[in-house]
Amino acid sequence: MEHLLRKPNIFKFDDAFRTRWLGFDHSAFSPTSFADYTTERGWDKERLLDGDLAGAHPSQQAKTRKDIALSAAAMVQSWLYFGFLEGICQERVDTTSFISANIEADGYRTLHSNELFDILKSSNAIATFLEHHDHAQAKVAFDLLAGDLLAANEVCNRVLKFTFHPSLEYPEWAPLLESILPSILLMLEAIEGMAKRFYPTHPRLRLDRRHFPPDAQRKRLERLTRLGWCPFTLDRLSRTTNNSVMSWIEVAQFKRETNRHTSCESSQCRLYQIDPNSYQTKHVSPTCKCSFQSPNLDVLQFSLRKGKVPAITVITEESQLRLDITTFDVGKRGSYVAFSHVWADGLGSVSEVGLPECQIKRLATMASVIPGCKRSCFWIDSLCIPRRKDLRQQAITLMAKTYSTATAVVVLDREIQMAGAASSEEIFLSICGSGWMGRLWTYQEAALARRLVFKMKDGLYELIPSQLPPPTLPLITIWTHLAKQLRKLTTESDSGVQTISSVQATLASRQTSKPDDETLAISGILGLDASILQQHESEARKATFWKLLRSVPQGVIHLPGRKLTLNGFRWAPQTLMYQPGHGSNTMFHPDEAICTDDGLIGDFEGLFLKNTVKTRPDSRIYLHQEGGSGYEVIGVDDSNLDFAFDAIVLAGKGLQELVGREGIGTAILLTKPALRERVEYCGECTQRLLIRSASPDTMRGAGKSFEVTVQRRHLCLT
Numbered sequence: 001m002e003h004l005l006r007k008p009n010i011f012k013f014d015d016a017f018r019t020r021w022l023g024f025d026h027s028a029f030s031p032t033s034f035a036d037y038t039t040e041r042g043w044d045k046e047r048l049l050d051g052d053l054a055g056a057h058p059s060q061q062a063k064t065r066k067d068i069a070l071s072a073a074a075m076v077q078s079w080l081y082f083g084f085l086e087g088i089c090q091e092r093v094d095t096t097s098f099i100s101a102n103i104e105a106d107g108y109r110t111l112h113s114n115e116l117f118d119i120l121k122s123s124n125a126i127a128t129f130l131e132h133h134d135h136a137q138a139k140v141a142f143d144l145l146a147g148d149l150l151a152a153n154e155v156c157n158r159v160l161k162f163t164f165h166p167s168l169e170y171p172e173w174a175p176l177l178e179s180i181l182p183s184i185l186l187m188l189e190a191i192e193g194m195a196k197r198f199y200p201t202h203p204r205l206r207l208d209r210r211h212f213p214p215d216a217q218r219k220r221l222e223r224l225t226r227l228g229w230c231p232f233t234l235d236r237l238s239r240t241t242n243n244s245v246m247s248w249i250e251v252a253q254f255k256r257e258t259n260r261h262t263s264c265e266s267s268q269c270r271l272y273q274i275d276p277n278s279y280q281t282k283h284v285s286p287t288c289k290c291s292f293q294s295p296n297l298d299v300l301q302f303s304l305r306k307g308k309v310p311a312i313t314v315i316t317e318e319s320q321l322r323l324d325i326t327t328f329d330v331g332k333r334g335s336y337v338a339f340s341h342v343w344a345d346g347l348g349s350v351s352e353v354g355l356p357e358c359q360i361k362r363l364a365t366m367a368s369v370i371p372g373c374k375r376s377c378f379w380i381d382s383l384c385i386p387r388r389k390d391l392r393q394q395a396i397t398l399m400a401k402t403y404s405t406a407t408a409v410v411v412l413d414r415e416i417q418m419a420g421a422a423s424s425e426e427i428f429l430s431i432c433g434s435g436w437m438g439r440l441w442t443y444q445e446a447a448l449a450r451r452l453v454f455k456m457k458d459g460l461y462e463l464i465p466s467q468l469p470p471p472t473l474p475l476i477t478i479w480t481h482l483a484k485q486l487r488k489l490t491t492e493s494d495s496g497v498q499t500i501s502s503v504q505a506t507l508a509s510r511q512t513s514k515p516d517d518e519t520l521a522i523s524g525i526l527g528l529d530a531s532i533l534q535q536h537e538s539e540a541r542k543a544t545f546w547k548l549l550r551s552v553p554q555g556v557i558h559l560p561g562r563k564l565t566l567n568g569f570r571w572a573p574q575t576l577m578y579q580p581g582h583g584s585n586t587m588f589h590p591d592e593a594i595c596t597d598d599g600l601i602g603d604f605e606g607l608f609l610k611n612t613v614k615t616r617p618d619s620r621i622y623l624h625q626e627g628g629s630g631y632e633v634i635g636v637d638d639s640n641l642d643f644a645f646d647a648i649v650l651a652g653k654g655l656q657e658l659v660g661r662e663g664i665g666t667a668i669l670l671t672k673p674a675l676r677e678r679v680e681y682c683g684e685c686t687q688r689l690l691i692r693s694a695s696p697d698t699m700r701g702a703g704k705s706f707e708v709t710v711q712r713r714h715l716c717l718t
Contacts, residue, residue, distance in 0.1 A: 338380070
């Protein structure tokens, strides 16, 4: 992983990062293609990947089980590293550039990537697309690289399974794979990122996004936590970026403040969960004792009831500070700055209480340097949203317009403000790894901004997604994955309205201290009227939200987590925010359904049974088509309750996605339809299911199996 540093030669081989070279004699054979690597060396690829380690090579027969596992792992390491590199370079790769000369105390040399990009740039095949000398030849090189990348991807998938399900026959096999796969995955990600920089639209140029093997992943997260990182933030980054980003944070030693996130978990950042009863607004300095100032509530009320945005202008007369209110029409661009912040950093308050004078002066100073901001005029919820319920509702109704009409939105985040002048990748990380990036309300505040500006240690940084600074070769894959997250911050559609699918994908990495605010906080991004939502509370508000959307992707029924309990909406998730489990990306579904008071109506593809099946979530059920495919089904929801079903609605592209892999479905208990035109059946969602194709051998050993037919039916899910 040394290639993740700009100056890799300064890297010292720490035991936590070191990869042992297991000693396969790669150079004893002539260069060959990646596909032929095993055959040329006398290894049976299929036996090796199926776990028949003794039968994978004639020399294995006379060895002990421990040595059999070691030699097989050495073969896999050499194949996926040097076999892949020689395949894409189409020439001999000098292994001494990657293997240290010194033998360490454990008896092994070290595999490193100090010279990875130098070797690649010196290859004629790779140089054709790096330097764009010959476009026709470059395409040939790209096609070869993409093909080998897919092949290596498949090999990694097949050997990774042994780290999750260790072999009883070869107990050393899984730990050896755990030790070699991280460096292989990082090398493949680096090459994928480099190639995508020059040919981003190549249809086959992709790697499956996967974590390190389980033990290596766990240890890396533990080390990152010791660097001060929040487990929730790490979980978010690991789900939205790749291994290279996570390992780069570690080897580059990007630290966070210690002891701030000691009570946090991967499912929740407790530091940012605010208790309003004990919350205290902070001064700029811990020793400051200045008084609080608040705006005139009558003027604020007048502005809100007129449907105008109230902004603060700071007036200083004879050393006395006064807050004036300037109103702005929501239909015009306002000459004020809107601040976006998280309450955990100490700037939270309400209009009636106000903010310390030191904080107000600081905000006015920042607003004064923003082009287009007149009289240092600014809006911040802590001064401009009252506690009084009716006024708060009016302010929230105006929230989307408040941020979309501001001349700029300035982000204030404790961790981002500690980041100084650095490379573009480090700036990107400071934003993507911040607490601000994981909160609910900040999503809308950024998405609707005309200009998005971040307060950093050395000044202001304006984020323009279409004009991000270019990446540099060593860190291309890191730049690409972080930039992808930053581009999601702002609305790119012409209408300024995002789809519910893209909103859910972003909310899946966010949380809030006020769950009932969820639909309000995303209403502006989706073009919905927040005032209608505020007429309801709790589940009634969430049901109204879905009715206002009306047309939604069918995949909404497969999202993890609890469902609403209201009749007609028991298919709808309680939240679109972070929920662990399978199926978090099912919203990107090709088919739509219509939300009504009666239920979710649409043409659903699924597996339909002849009779109702009753079972438990942890029981495996086997299904088969007459004379056709078989399927293994098991519940994935965290529930011990029995459930019944006579149909399974499939996620994504249906059965097309189940070929050789697993997918998500939802068990449906069908009932007679209500008197409604064209609806064949009503149905209740009873359990989310994990479905995978079952081999003929599995089906024969399964015992009882239920016959299903594949159909598309017009259903109303209640």
